[in-house]
Amino acid sequence: MLSASVFNKIISKTHNKVIGVAKNYVPQTSDIVYNRIKNPYFFFKPNSSILDATESNPKPIKIDSEGDVIPEIELGFMISKTGKHIKEDEWQSYVGGYFLAMDITDAKVLQKEPMNLAFCKGQDSFTPIGKLLLPKDVEDPHDLTLKLEVNGSPRIEGKTGEMIYSVSKMIRMLSIYMTLEQGDMILTGSPISAGRVKPGDQVKAQMFAEDDLLDEFSLNVEVL
Amino acid sequence: MLSTSIFNKVIGKTHNKIVGVAKNYAVKSSDEFYQTIGSPFYFFKPCSGVINATLPHAEPIRVDSHNEVIPEIELGLMISKTAKNIKERRWRDYIGGYFLCLDITDVGELEKDPQALALCKGQDTHTPLGNFIHAADIDDPHNLTLNLEVNNKPRISGNTGEMIYRIPKILSMVSSYMTLEQGDMILTGSPLPPGRIYSGDHLTAQMFSGDELLDEFSLEVEES
Numbered sequence: 001m002l003s004a005s006v007f008n009k010i011i012s013k014t015h016n017k018v019i020g021v022a023k024n025y026v027p028q029t030s031d032i033v034y035n036r037i038k039n040p041y042f043f044f045k046p047n048s049s050i051l052d053a054t055e056s057n058p059k060p061i062k063i064d065s066e067g068d069v070i071p072e073i074e075l076g077f078m079i080s081k082t083g084k085h086i087k088e089d090e091w092q093s094y095v096g097g098y099f100l101a102m103d104i105t106d107a108k109v110l111q112k113e114p115m116n117l118a119f120c121k122g123q124d125s126f127t128p129i130g131k132l133l134l135p136k137d138v139e140d141p142h143d144l145t146l147k148l149e150v151n152g153s154p155r156i157e158g159k160t161g162e163m164i165y166s167v168s169k170m171i172r173m174l175s176i177y178m179t180l181e182q183g184d185m186i187l188t189g190s191p192i193s194a195g196r197v198k199p200g201d202q203v204k205a206q207m208f209a210e211d212d213l214l215d216e217f218s219l220n221v222e223v224l
Numbered sequence: 225m226l227s228t229s230i231f232n233k234v235i236g237k238t239h240n241k242i243v244g245v246a247k248n249y250a251v252k253s254s255d256e257f258y259q260t261i262g263s264p265f266y267f268f269k270p271c272s273g274v275i276n277a278t279l280p281h282a283e284p285i286r287v288d289s290h291n292e293v294i295p296e297i298e299l300g301l302m303i304s305k306t307a308k309n310i311k312e313r314r315w316r317d318y319i320g321g322y323f324l325c326l327d328i329t330d331v332g333e334l335e336k337d338p339q340a341l342a343l344c345k346g347q348d349t350h351t352p353l354g355n356f357i358h359a360a361d362i363d364d365p366h367n368l369t370l371n372l373e374v375n376n377k378p379r380i381s382g383n384t385g386e387m388i389y390r391i392p393k394i395l396s397m398v399s400s401y402m403t404l405e406q407g408d409m410i411l412t413g414s415p416l417p418p419g420r421i422y423s424g425d426h427l428t429a430q431m432f433s434g435d436e437l438l439d440e441f442s443l444e445v446e447e448s
Contacts, residue, residue: 002320003302003320003321003358003359004358006304007302007321007323007356007407008356009407010240010274010302010409011274012276014271015239015240015270015271016234017271017272019342022339038337039337041337041340041343042340042342043341043342044268044342044346046268046402047234047239047240047241048241048402048403048405048408052236078230078231096226096227096230096231099231114339115262115265115339116266117267117339117341118243118267118398118401119402122402123401123402124402132227132228174343177333177343178270178273178347179272179348181272182230183231183233183234185234
């Protein structure tokens, strides 16, 4: 029967995951949301929330009409081979590529239910992902500039060197507890302050290595 | 290149999710941890954490030697067709089947940071799943008994009728925020109190409908 075979496929095949890290930039800030968090910590984003930002007419970020969202811009990386207990100095052999991404958080749900990260961050369209950049094309992932503009005005500008947990550290910390599988994606956190965006806004995300624009995408924010 | 095709598969295909709900059974116990949570809230468990508990030599639940874990016993369900905004009264149309499962939580990580649910609940072997039971074979999922024994002594005995958010409500709530895809699983929470388990323990989980044993599995708890 259909359902039993679907169940078996779940049990026996790889279903990749997307892992995010909260507060991986700057220990202290005046933003109340960020100050509530002490140390960086990890969370999952469902693959159903991925928005392919590489499409020529990408879909919009869709949000509740009465709400606003936090538009974080992040460096992401993809795991190239399955591994567990990965040593920090082996990190490069597990990274298949990098990408520019966003992690959208529903500010209204976050305020009402701060523990409910599944609803805050797991909504459809809340994980826009840009194109894959191969490691040979990204000399140093810890020396990239992330820029976010909202409606043509600069909102965030930060350097990936400011990360508290580096890429190698994140791979080590996560892989002690869980197998990282080929195709898994890890978002490495966002420089602050992201502020808020609402329906009608347009966001533009860019990632630079020095003056070299590695990737860029623009998305509209619309009502559900 | 290999990496780009892996990346495209992740973006372009379904990668099922497992959604859990915390504190979905009334607090009858003095367990401090449970007292600190307000309303039920949702989280994700990665598919990499799944153990197939139906195998004759199932993998053990692995815990760090100086760690204890919380063994919650739960009714799980699998989504039969992809949907968003599921109406409560149509709930049966979206369930392909049910299963007995455990949601294991690492206490050491939980105490370090109660928000860090990815490391607390996302570890390898921390999501044991039982046999798939077709929806047609379960008359009333809100009248099932869940029993957990640890080292042959009763630990938990509860009825799924005690759920705070029942299945139609869970489907409606989750699908209002995110698309539920065919094959996605939802774990509906655990009766209390689960207490703790340690390396060297032996668990037996059972699910009954009246006197009829629907499923049962036993697992060892061993050091990582």
